[in-house]
Amino acid sequence: MSTARKGKNMSYAQRRQAQARQTERNILQAALTLMRERGFDKVSIRDICKQAGITTGAFYHHFPSKESLLNKGxxxxxxxxxxxxxxxxxxxxxxxxxxxxxxxxxxxxxxxxxxxxxxxxxxxxxxxxxxxxxxxxxxxxxxxxxxxxxxxxxxxxxxxxxxxxxxxxxxxxxxxxxxxxxxxxxxxxxxxxxxxxxxxxxxxxxxxxxxx
Missing domain, CATH: 1.10.357.10 (Tetracycline Repressor, domain 2)
Structure with a gap:
């Protein structure tokens, strides 16, 4: 594989990683905002996804459960x-x-x-x-x-x-x-x-x- 091709692939990988980190931050921010307003039990994953502007599939790509948000939060x-x-x-x-x-x-x-x-x-x-x-x-x-x-x-x-x-x-x-x-x-x-x-x-x- 040429050096130019490697550089292009690395740039793409870096962009994907940056997008993933931003999506994770958006999910966390949406979840914490809602949980502070309503309480943990009254916030659903669907609520979090709507607030963050993502699909439930995207949520589960980053977090296995609502509870797992706490460590990251x-x-x-x-x-x-x-x-x-x-x-x-x-x-x-x-x-x-x-x-x-x-x-x-x-x-x-x-x-x-x-x-x-x-x-x-x-x-x-x-x-x-x-x-x-x-x-x-x-x-x-x-x-x-x-x-x-x-x-x-x-x-x-x-x-x-x-x-x-x-x-x-x-x-x-x-x-x-x-x-x-x-x-x-x-x-x-x-x-x-x-x-x-x-x-x-x-x-x-x-x-x-x-x-x-």
Missing amino acids: FAPLDDYMEAALRGHEADEPAERLGHILSAYARFMEEEGGELTGRYYVRRITDPTTQSMDSSRYTLRAMVECFRQAQREGILASGRSPEWVADFCYRHFRGVVIDWVLHNYSYRLLPKMEEDYQLFTGFFQKTAAKERT
């Missing part, structure tokens, strides 16, 4: 967190951790309590789902906060930065689940910010400043 969390932290790279570790947790809470509140609850139920009941993916941006950003604190000699815990980040992440994920279990009866962001004050003790300088 929360995938933008990494991009959301990265955008929220942009411009805070030079902040002190304790301040940057506060920004991470605030952005995490805002994302969950914007997604809505019902969808967040459905997402966690799916993760808990799916045996192939990892409890925590260390490659995800949110956890990596938290690890880097504590690594910087360790480099600066202000990490109070005798544990590794990875252990402390994992501990914090598990706690605040638990706060989100508690929020869902209480039927979203309280604001998540203020609760996160309140609990965060307990975790500033991991930073020696921060704790010292607060006592003075």
Whole structure:
């Protein structure tokens, strides 16, 4: 096969991939919009297809079920967190951790309590789902906060930065689940910010400043 032919085929393949990604984004956007308005159970696949302007066959080409949308629906969390932290790279570790947790809470509140609850139920009941993916941006950003604190000699815990980040992440994920279990009866962001004050003790300088 000639080089020109290969280039043409690659260009076609790339266009198809781009179209597929756009269709998937359209489906997700349509589904999340409808689910926030009506609730998960009151939205059908037919409703989603109509909103997205696609056929049911196109839907099933991208997603095996309505429930499978939940995992993809929360995938933008990494991009959301990265955008929220942009411009805070030079902040002190304790301040940057506060920004991470605030952005995490805002994302969950914007997604809505019902969808967040459905997402966690799916993760808990799916045996192939990892409890925590260390490659995800949110956890990596938290690890880097504590690594910087360790480099600066202000990490109070005798544990590794990875252990402390994992501990914090598990706690605040638990706060989100508690929020869902209480039927979203309280604001998540203020609760996160309140609990965060307990975790500033991991930073020696921060704790010292607060006592003075």
